[in-house]
Amino acid sequence: MKDRWTIHATAAFGLEAVVKKECEDLGFEGVRVEEGHVLFEGGAREIALANIALTVADRVEVEVVRFSSRDFDSLFDRIYWIPWGEILPEDARFPVTAHTVKSKLASPSDIQSIAKKAIVEKLKETYYRDVFSEEGTLFPVEVRIRKDLCQVLLDTTGEGLFKRGYRKEKGPAPLKETLAAGLVKLSYWTPDRPLFDPFCGSGTILIEAARMARRIDPGLDRDFLAMAWPWVGPDVFKEIRRDRMARIDLDQKLDLMGFDIDESVILKAVKNADLAGVKEDITFVPKKMEEANLRENFGIVISNPPYGKRLEEDREAEALLRTYAQIHGRLRTWSHFIITPSKDLEEWMGREADRRRKLFNGGLETTYYQFHGPDPGLFR
Incomplete structure (x- = not known):
């Protein structure tokens, strides 16, 4: 199981530069912008820190793979060859969503179906079983294809980062x-x-x-999906929270x-x-x-x-x-x-x-x- 990833902090249109500056201020390495995503390199510590400390990003995702794909066969093959058994526990819930823009593969529902099938087939090979209950920890998978470049991502956040936890009362037309x-x-x-x-x-x-x-920090008082993942876990989040609390x-x-x-x-x-x-x-x-x-x-x-x-x-x-x-x-x-x-x-x-x-x-x-x-x- 690798311990370094390309991490994505997603950003609303017009706010990419602000999120980029935040990532640089947090000391992340290789910070760059791609189409509404701010990318940087890191492992479990950076995943935890980004979720807890970023104030303007929408969510934090890890990139599993990227490749060029113009047909469904290559899409299936490339996703199938990912070592999913190292990423997903046997009982993992892994719903798949798909988005496509200006690409030969233009049907999100077909992309979603093929990606799901490829993951299941790989897990069958890994865990020696034909049926998966998907009753355990949640690992949302996103397949993004833009101009035939496919990225497979895992959402580490869960509910969007705008969910700070303090806004129980809302006025008319609330601002995120x-x-x-x-x-x-x-x-x-x-x-x-x-x-x-x-x-x-x-x-x-x-x-x-x-x-x-x-x-x-906005994420000091809430939970994130990656806290329950075996290769990230709660301890790194506790450590980051302790360090960031000392800054108040x-x-x-x-x-x-x-x-x-x-x-x-x-x-x-x-x-x-x-x-x-x-x-x-x-x-x-x-x-x-x-x-x-x-x-x-x-x-x-x-x-x-x-x-x-x-x-x-x-x-x-x-x-x-x-x-x-x-x-x-x-x-x-x-x-x-x-x-x-x-x-x-x-x-x-x-x-x-x-x-x-x-x-x-x-x-x-x-x-x-x-x-x-x-x-x-x-x-x-």
Whole structure:
């Protein structure tokens, strides 16, 4: 059984560079980007560390093999020749999913069926039996084919990495925790600067920012599939958790504030922050955005303003964003990082964004507008 793998941290469109930087900061080797995946080399320790510490990635997978395939015979043969008995226990559950893009093998269901058959045939040879109960540990297998390049992957994570465990209460149109973390990472916010979310909802952006400032890894309080795998196991996860817990910073002073007009949503945000261990770090206020009396103190706004799915809702959301631009967008020392499907924000802000990034929020194409304020260091 090999102890080194090519490991994939999957990333949402537009966030690959952020995940790459995280992987480099964690000390992973050979970090590179391929079509929504950030790849690096490692073994059990790197699998555990990636699952526990990555804040923006969606999941962590290990690459079993990659090869070129343009017909089903070669697909079967190459998957069959993998030493599956070294990877899968005799009672393993190994559901197979398939995805194909711009390839001669264009039917996911046929790819899935053939891959499953190839694995079963190999396991028959290894374990000397014809039927497998598949009642044991879960090993999800993914077959990805893009432009005839096939990759066979194992999902080490289970439930997506956005499942931090703290968000029991959700507001309308909740922002995924991994995307919220990505917005913070893409901003200029640092823990010594004020952070304000005028449309905070259930508090996800502020909670993610506070946990980053406190150096609380997102995966400290949850389980992962690979913890039950014989060639990874729970001990390495315990060791990594112990090391990462020692990094937590309880002394950092934070100035984080969130407004939302809906008091019931604010109560949800407070509960979520409490579960996340950062309740004391964030002030949540049930007020309209325009009631915030912001001082010129080089603060940062990161926000996901509401948007409408119907025409009337859309007009209301547009009016809200226009009001924000008129009131807070004119602050001279503040920086504004706003994710919205609106194409008119720059017009309302009265300036071009310093940067724009296309991101998808809940399947909706949005733009992350970045309006940079002055560097506070120049005024010290």
